Amino acid sequence: MHTFHLPCGECTITLEDVHLQLGLPVDGDAVTGSVHSADWGAVCYELLGTISDNIKGSRIEMGWLRDTFPEPDDDSTELEKIRYARAYILQVIGGYLMSDLSRNLVHLRWLLKLVDFRVAGEFSWGSTVLATLYREMCGATRLNKAKIGDIRLLLEQQSEAQVPLVNFAIVEMHQSDRVLRQFGFRQLIPVAPEVLDDHHKIDLRQLHTD
Known part of the structure; x- marks a missing residue:
């Protein structure tokens, strides 16, 4: 877990930052679920037409999405508009919110959360994006062999010592007592963080595994 260490003290990116800057909901159900036996071709056809x-394993090219789903016009049917919206959201997820090293691939599991837009709006997408950000920052520190520090999460004046952020199989645990000064609170001596090294290596980003 990582925190930026600045002259003024420790500072971290919080759910409040994600909500205010990206407009994503931070309350609601975790974005998770089983995708082990999904037929991605069938999923793609059912939801995108x-x-x-x-299809690369369970991922699809965003370039194909752009070429296949032009912006709808006044003559477009309701179904065409829904399919365009799903394709557009996939491009936003893969290209901006939760991109990977490919820069042009997005996992089709996100389509499973876009079957009903009303239900999709009840998920905590902000937590998902923040969990991904923290995981990528952790990977960057290993890649660069440099330690940035500890990222901690504070939800207002939350009293729990640990806060889980969930993105499918990715779970990031964070201490809420590290950056109290960032919110104008008195900084107490923080407790020792829980060691989750074995679980931290688990994710769903391999091409042919869930």
């Missing part, structure tokens, strides 16, 4: 010729 067409199937890409180049």
